[in-house]
Amino acid sequence: MKSGKDSALCGIAKFTAGREMSKKSGAQIDEEGIQVAVCRHGFLLRGLNHFRGEIYAYPMFLQKEMSKKANVDFFCMDVTCRYWLYLNKIAGGLPELLPLTEMRPFLSVMHAKAHTAKCEVNSFLSRAALVTRYMTKAGRVNMLTQQAMGWNRRKRDNLHQVLAHRYVKITERAKVEAASFSDFKKENNLDQETIQQRSQRKSTPQGVLKD
Missing domain, CATH: 4.10.270 (Myosin, subunit A)
Known part of the structure; x- marks a missing residue:
């Protein structure tokens, strides 16, 4: 997919998590971060490593994996407003992804408050990143x-x-x-x-x- 212009914009705000494509990091590390899927009670359900930054393909993979394991009705993400446009565009060319568009998307509180609200899971993962940064x-x-x-x-x-x-x-x-x-x-x-x-x-x- 060709990345559209201003694909990371939401109003006047631009989010680094809202990208369709990204080049591999030039840093001498294997992963740039991790992304996890959680239920509404905060349990960690699935996770993956980032190799190309925060791009839409990662949450789409987690969403697809979770749809196989459970009957998911709602989907929440900090940049859902931009991600859902990407998902519908991809599903237009890949019909097997159309069931994902039947979920009901909504924005998280963190996005609604311009990312100033404390995020418990993100705080936990940030501490994990500091601990594991220099590990094999x-x-x-x-x-x-x-x-x-x-x-x-x-x-x-x-x-x-x-x-x-x-x-x-x-x-x-x-x-x-x-x-x-x-x-x-x-x-x-x-x-x-x-x-x-x-x-x-x-x-x-x-x-x-x-x-």
Whole structure:
């Protein structure tokens, strides 16, 4: 594929992770980094080495591998806005990739906040990079494997606490939003029937509604 102009742009921001193509690094190292796929609970599921920087082919490979192992409905990435255009373009020439486009993509919080939010997994991987930077290839693979196994073990042991905390947080947030919605209906003199009618009109395709 020929790389399009400004393929890494999102508005006025440019991200080094948003590239279609990249030349091999001239540095005297085998890998430039690693990329991992995680579930919504933070478990490390798949990973790979970067040999040509942060290009779209790597997340596409991980996405394809995960689609074989599980029924994945949603796909989140820090540059999904640019990656999804690339995926649809590639799938146009490779029909076997079309099932990947049926997932529902969304942007991560890190992207939405211009990459200023703390990313727990990235922080962990950054520490791993410092430890393994000068290791041999075999030692690096072994160390990263041990770290990944330890990470998943900690996630598993703390999962009950995390889920309980999320449940309490979501329940409290739901109460706040319900109260806010109730106040909004009173201020605008709306009843539930009117709201449902307007929602149906918005969700109906053009040309279906008749007088």
